[in-house]
Amino acid sequence: MAKAELMDYDKALELFEPVLGFEVHVELNTKTKMFCGCANEFGSGANTNTCPTCLGLPGGLPQVNRQAIESSIRLGLALGCEIAEYSRFARKNYFYPDTAKNFQTSQYDEPIAFNGQLTIELESGRQVTVDIERAHMEDDAGKLTHMGGAAGRIQGADYSLVDYNRGGVPLVEIVTQMIEGGEADAPEIGKTYVAAIREIVKALGVSNARMEEGNVRCDANVSLRPRGSNILGTRTETKNVNSLRSVERAVRYEIQRQAALLHAGGTITQETRHWHEDTGVTSAGRPKSDADDYRYFPEPDLVPVAPSRAWVEELRATLPEPPAARRKRLQADWGFVNLEFQDVVNSDLLDVMEATIAAGAPAQAARKWWTGEIARLANAAGVSADSLVTPAQVAALIELITDGTLTDRLARQVLEGVIAGEGTPSEVVASRGLAVVSDDGPLIAAIDEALASQPDVLAKIRDGKVQAAGAVIGAVMKAMRGQADAARVRELVLKRAGSAE
Amino acid sequence: MSEITAEQVAHLANLARIDLSSAEIDRLTIELGQIVDSVAKVAEVATPDVPATSHPMPLTNVFRDDVVVPSLTVDQALSGAPDRAGDKFRVPAILDEE
Amino acid sequence: MTNLINQTAAALAGLLADGSVSSVDVTRAHLDHIDAVDPDVHAFLHVARDAALATAARVDARRAAGEKLGPLAGVPIAIKDVLATHDMPTTSGSKILEGWIPPYDATVVKRIRDADLIPLGKTNMDEFAMGSSTEHSAYGPTHNPWDLDRIPGGSGGGSAAAVAAFEAPLALGSDTGGSIRQPAAVTGSVGVKPTYGGVSRYGAIALASSLDQVGPVTRTVLDAALLHDVIGGHDPLDSTSLTDAWPSMTAAAQAGLKDGALKGVRVGVIKELNGAGFQAGVKQRFEETLALLTAAGAIVSEVSAPNFEYAVSAYYLILPAEASSNLARFDSVRFGIRVNPEDGPLTSERVMAATRDAGFGDEVKRRIILGTYALSAGYYDAYYGSAQKVRTLIQRDFAAAFDKVDLLVSPTAPTTAFKFGEKTEDPMAMYLNDITTIPANLAGIPGMSLPMGLAPEDGLPVGLQVMAPARADARLYTFGAAVEQLLEAHWGHTLLSQAPALANIEMFATEGGAV
Numbered sequence A: 001m002a003k004a005e006l007m008d009y010d011k012a013l014e015l016f017e018p019v020l021g022f023e024v025h026v027e028l029n030t031k032t033k034m035f036c037g038c039a040n041e042f043g044s045g046a047n048t049n050t051c052p053t054c055l056g057l058p059g060g061l062p063q064v065n066r067q068a069i070e071s072s073i074r075l076g077l078a079l080g081c082e083i084a085e086y087s088r089f090a091r092k093n094y095f096y097p098d099t100a101k102n103f104q105t106s107q108y109d110e111p112i113a114f115n116g117q118l119t120i121e122l123e124s125g126r127q128v129t130v131d132i133e134r135a136h137m138e139d140d141a142g143k144l145t146h147m148g149g150a151a152g153r154i155q156g157a158d159y160s161l162v163d164y165n166r167g168g169v170p171l172v173e174i175v176t177q178m179i180e181g182g183e184a185d186a187p188e189i190g191k192t193y194v195a196a197i198r199e200i201v202k203a204l205g206v207s208n209a210r211m212e213e214g215n216v217r218c219d220a221n222v223s224l225r226p227r228g229s230n231i232l233g234t235r236t237e238t239k240n241v242n243s244l245r246s247v248e249r250a251v252r253y254e255i256q257r258q259a260a261l262l263h264a265g266g267t268i269t270q271e272t273r274h275w276h277e278d279t280g281v282t283s284a285g286r287p288k289s290d291a292d293d294y295r296y297f298p299e300p301d302l303v304p305v306a307p308s309r310a311w312v313e314e315l316r317a318t319l320p321e322p323p324a325a326r327r328k329r330l331q332a333d334w335g336f337v338n339l340e341f342q343d344v345v346n347s348d349l350l351d352v353m354e355a356t357i358a359a360g361a362p363a364q365a366a367r368k369w370w371t372g373e374i375a376r377l378a379n380a381a382g383v384s385a386d387s388l389v390t391p392a393q394v395a396a397l398i399e400l401i402t403d404g405t406l407t408d409r410l411a412r413q414v415l416e417g418v419i420a421g422e423g424t425p426s427e428v429v430a431s432r433g434l435a436v437v438s439d440d441g442p443l444i445a446a447i448d449e450a451l452a453s454q455p456d457v458l459a460k461i462r463d464g465k466v467q468a469a470g471a472v473i474g475a476v477m478k479a480m481r482g483q484a485d486a487a488r489v490r491e492l493v494l495k496r497a498g499s500a501e
Numbered sequence B: 001m002s003e004i005t006a007e008q009v010a011h012l013a014n015l016a017r018i019d020l021s022s023a024e025i026d027r028l029t030i031e032l033g034q035i036v037d038s039v040a041k042v043a044e045v046a047t048p049d050v051p052a053t054s055h056p057m058p059l060t061n062v063f064r065d066d067v068v069v070p071s072l073t074v075d076q077a078l079s080g081a082p083d084r085a086g087d088k089f090r091v092p093a094i095l096d097e098e
Numbered sequence C: 001m002t003n004l005i006n007q008t009a010a011a012l013a014g015l016l017a018d019g020s021v022s023s024v025d026v027t028r029a030h031l032d033h034i035d036a037v038d039p040d041v042h043a044f045l046h047v048a049r050d051a052a053l054a055t056a057a058r059v060d061a062r063r064a065a066g067e068k069l070g071p072l073a074g075v076p077i078a079i080k081d082v083l084a085t086h087d088m089p090t091t092s093g094s095k096i097l098e099g100w101i102p103p104y105d106a107t108v109v110k111r112i113r114d115a116d117l118i119p120l121g122k123t124n125m126d127e128f129a130m131g132s133s134t135e136h137s138a139y140g141p142t143h144n145p146w147d148l149d150r151i152p153g154g155s156g157g158g159s160a161a162a163v164a165a166f167e168a169p170l171a172l173g174s175d176t177g178g179s180i181r182q183p184a185a186v187t188g189s190v191g192v193k194p195t196y197g198g199v200s201r202y203g204a205i206a207l208a209s210s211l212d213q214v215g216p217v218t219r220t221v222l223d224a225a226l227l228h229d230v231i232g233g234h235d236p237l238d239s240t241s242l243t244d245a246w247p248s249m250t251a252a253a254q255a256g257l258k259d260g261a262l263k264g265v266r267v268g269v270i271k272e273l274n275g276a277g278f279q280a281g282v283k284q285r286f287e288e289t290l291a292l293l294t295a296a297g298a299i300v301s302e303v304s305a306p307n308f309e310y311a312v313s314a315y316y317l318i319l320p321a322e323a324s325s326n327l328a329r330f331d332s333v334r335f336g337i338r339v340n341p342e343d344g345p346l347t348s349e350r351v352m353a354a355t356r357d358a359g360f361g362d363e364v365k366r367r368i369i370l371g372t373y374a375l376s377a378g379y380y381d382a383y384y385g386s387a388q389k390v391r392t393l394i395q396r397d398f399a400a401a402f403d404k405v406d407l408l409v410s411p412t413a414p415t416t417a418f419k420f421g422e423k424t425e426d427p428m429a430m431y432l433n434d435i436t437t438i439p440a441n442l443a444g445i446p447g448m449s450l451p452m453g454l455a456p457e458d459g460l461p462v463g464l465q466v467m468a469p470a471r472a473d474a475r476l477y478t479f480g481a482a483v484e485q486l487l488e489a490h491w492g493h494t495l496l497s498q499a500p501a502l503a504n505i506e507m508f509a510t511e512g513g514a515v
């Protein structure tokens, strides 16, 4: 595709005010789909989780999943929304091969949740409140694979394959009001907002929130308003921006692209655009047209959802502490400086840290192990840190270091054993025989041997050149295969050498 | 008389994904005009004070428990497919993403 | 041997239960009769001869082994092709589904199988149940057993003709705007549209979801009640299914056969469904029936339903709107035929459009386009929105009427069976034919049609429509059975015994004086 002209970001901000809007789709982690009892499962064999309802076979009818309603209400509440007393599903009619019924069962003018807000904090400390217009329920589409032509691309494909396993998976679509006043922070606002949504759905436990598996997907709307004007610019809708970094990049890119186009006297087409993760650009999709006449009408196969106020309050009582508040509390409790705390947050280790500390580990030690050695091993194995060891195991390991049973070096070996499934840290210490040797007998024997074999060193120590002891200490540690406390060894070496230190 | 035009019918046919011939469009333009003229009388009594009824029986909150029930087998799911490749439904090239 | 095809389902059930006949014999007799008459009648799109006989043999064996079976076990039944059957093609009368065998059974089909009825095959219908004459079937029309040049009604002309021609004692139908009741009326049979939500729609190929209801098609009211008891009741797979604990419809029908069942029953005659446009013989038989009811102690009065005037208009907005969306799934991807465009590139969009053009008939296309229009931005409020309001007004009319009377009556259809082609050229004239039956669907209330005589001018059956408040289906059966008994006593025979013999069949000759 032709490369678009981009305007320098600072110049773009001088000339235009960016206006944003986001539609975030959250896949709920219910056991079954939104409208049928097929498993809601990622990664099953193609078309194994399908039935007459989610395949859109003639005669199939939908049945609403109660858990999906509860999750949607809880999510709405967590976003500060009002919960509708009367809410309905509607059919959104359009033809597409991944949409089995050729309509999406969604909500139109009667969404389950509306009028919310979410305050996010940027890295600068700036707080931005994003107004939520609505959060509504709908079902996901199946998955298309484009074959032939340029690998995997829809353009130029010879044919496509459809797997309806994802068809009918419950989604909540969260739609913001226009976000104005973001100014140069606009891209960061996008990233931080999506991160906040992700954090909330995770804390609620309503979604697996794995962006790489499409559990959270973002459409970013961007328009520019010329400085001094009060007329909104035409917006573009960049679809499926599916990582936090991409949200930031895509917003920034659209600001620069639109600014260049407008400045050159061009006009913005109201269209959907595609984000290309690899090249970092957006490209034009289908222009908005009257083909977008979705002919919404109330879904006649489903009856209205009218949650009682008692039910809503019952669900409100199950809400966890808001993630932002929790972070503030934890950072204060642990006494971490921003950098240390960010490190934990960015590595997605808040939960395990909290559990490790609750199990008795000092905060700094927990941080050191989780963001250090464990993260390194997890990275190398390509898995998440919390899948390797449990917070209880890490706390036990730290305890062994604190009480002098293990040195850091030994502890790393114990950790390996724990990960290998050899048991608890104490069991690994026992079975591998890794504890620090605390009995002086073997140490003294080793020291005497080392001193005997290095008489020149012994002479130096006796002359008061204490630093010469390093060579003997090294030899002793080697002989003890690391299982000695280096400080104690030093103490004993000097003593045996008869130093007057 | 209603003002249904052939262009309008062609547009509706496109929305409804039916490849109507121009003869069909012409005939439907006339028929649709007549039918619409006739049924438009609903507006006479549909005053703002009358609530709409979308379902004949006024039920609310009909839910299913979140319990997995067996799905079709892959062969059952694909048994009616006009075309398939492996365990997936095969469709001709798609012009552009929705 | 007893003539097995002329028996009611209730009588067959008795013969099967006491061992006088086997299900295999009963099933074979019906299959043989289908072979003999269906080339003329064309009630069936598919006959499952081998499967039916095998099922019958299994039921016989279980009965012989002393197993306790349900009341209709071993009785054959025909199934409207709108219902999904895992072992028979299911086309809904459309070419777009030619040869499609669903991987599942509709709930009602499952229930008749569980009750050990014997599915004989699938019956013809107007394509996707759009029509009142079965002329819109992609597989050719069904012929009225009373006059093969005439329509059997629709959309369920196949099911009605099958029972009227003694090809099956029972059939399943579906009624969106009269598709069970109007065919019953013009074929001299009995048909019931239950309360909306009384019978599961799961597996019934949807025409208009908020109007569709599955129901029994039979030759007697008691048979309809027996079948209703098998298919009715809550189904969690249909979210609009009612959770009511229903009374026995069979017991309700039997109650109607007792002396004095009509005494004091308040019967309302709907002024707006008894006026201009009704055939003289239809009006005559209706008046005579009212006189008989009065003589039997019923209190007949006139009630008004002023908004019925708007019912056809509302119906022909709501139905096409819902249908345009329900029929969107016929897209050549997961099931059904696929047709490539004659020229140009083979894109998914173009193949879908070519398939839908080739696979849908004119009436289906007409209604899809109309429904697409009614739902379009800018028209929704004036059309679909207004039609939903008319629906409220019609419910209010019914509520006001049922404050005064127990049941409402009208002729089921304005005319007797018309000739093929008479109304296909003028869609609106065809639509207006449904004026009598549509209000019940819009309001969700139950309705029944039973024979009330032959029109003197053409000798063709005339139907009486009875309507009851929502959930009062049992009341229909009590009243219907009583009226049926009253009329047959008056005539001295059943109505269907007067039907002309079909080609080379001497069916009535062998039955003695039973009918």
Ligand SMILES: [Mg+2]
Residues within 6 Å of the ligand: A106, A138, A173
């Ligand atoms: Mg959406």
Ligand SMILES: [Zn+2]
Residues within 6 Å of the ligand: A033, A036, A037, A038, A049, A050, A051, A052, A053, A054, A055, A168
């Ligand atoms: Zn399913």
